[in-house]
Amino acid sequence: MLTRRTLFLLMGGTALAAGGVAASRVGVQPEPPAPPATDAGGHLLWRNWSGIQTAYPASRAAPADEGELADLVRKAPGPIRAVGAGHSFMPLVPTPGTLVTLDRMAGLDGHDADALTASVRAGTRLADLGPALSAIGQEMPNLPDINKQSLAGALSTATHGTGVDFKALHGNVLRSAW
Numbered sequence: 288m289l290t291r292r293t294l295f296l297l298m299g300g301t302a303l304a305a306g307g308v309a310a311s312r313v314g315v316q317p318e319p320p321a322p323p324a325t326d327a328g329g330h331l332l333w334r335n336w337s338g339i340q341t342a343y344p345a346s347r348a349a350p351a352d353e354g355e356l357a358d359l360v361r362k363a364p365g366p367i368r369a370v371g372a373g374h375s376f377m378p379l380v381p382t383p384g385t386l387v388t389l390d391r392m393a394g395l396d397g398h399d400a401d402a403l404t405a406s407v408r409a410g411t412r413l414a415d416l417g418p419a420l421s422a423i424g425q426e427m428p429n430l431p432d433i434n435k436q437s438l439a440g441a442l443s444t445a446t447h448g449t450g451v452d453f454k455a456l457h458g459n460v461l462r463s464a465w
């Protein structure tokens with residue numbers, strides 16, 4: 288079956304602007320071979336959603352709070368890179384140093400029912416944000432076509448939905464603590 292990921296790889300990551308050229312390549316180019324699961328030092332492979340970006344981080348961390356995160360920034364081998372869902376296509380996340388996920392620093396921190404605003408932690412996945420906002424009578428003005436992304440990852444890359452009158456997700460941020 289031709290999945291979205293397979294189609295992307297068959298197109299060699301080229302822009303859809305290639306139009307008919309890209310379409311004509313479907314079924315011609317095989318997916319690139321997967322890299323080994325570990326490197327010579329035994330470090331586990333990290334790969335993004337498309338499989339095009341890979342890395343063997345020396346260290347991985349999932350801090351539970353600001354204290355653990357601050358400690359990590361002081362001590363962990365660099366370069367330190369944050370990762371959300373790993374859905375971005377560009378080489379933003381790969382590092383030979385430390386890969387940090389804020390999956391444990393997620394969820395609502397508070398909200399203002401009158402102003403219809405909410406404080407949301409960086410590691411919150413969009414899929415979890417919808418139900419959390421719904422529980423307080425709020426919702427996102429617009430969303431991308433999937434909901435796997437972390438909030439920080441989506442905001443960092445100008446993730447957007449469709450509609451000329453809607454802003455990209457970061458356009459609705461009032462204040463950022465990261």
Ligand SMILES: Cc1cc2nc3c(=O)[nH]c(=O)nc-3n(C[C@H](O)[C@H](O)[C@H](O)COP(=O)(O)OP(=O)(O)OC[C@H]3O[C@@H](n4cnc5c(N)ncnc54)[C@H](O)[C@@H]3O)c2cc1C
Pocket residue numbers: 291336337368369370371372373374375376379380389409410430431432433435436437438439440441443444445446447448465
């Ligand atoms: C199937 C698919 C569908 C998509 N649909 C859309 C769409 O409809 N609209 C659209 O605009 N885009 C779309 N995208 C792109 C996607 O929304 C972006 O690539 C987004 O960045 C992915 O979020 P992520 O959590 O996976 O971030 P990652 O890819 O993990 O990281 C992206 C960037 O954010 C940084 N980052 C992550 N977490 C943190 C953190 N806690 N603190 C600081 N920095 C952090 C990373 O270091 C990196 O620089 C799609 C991608 C895929 C694969």
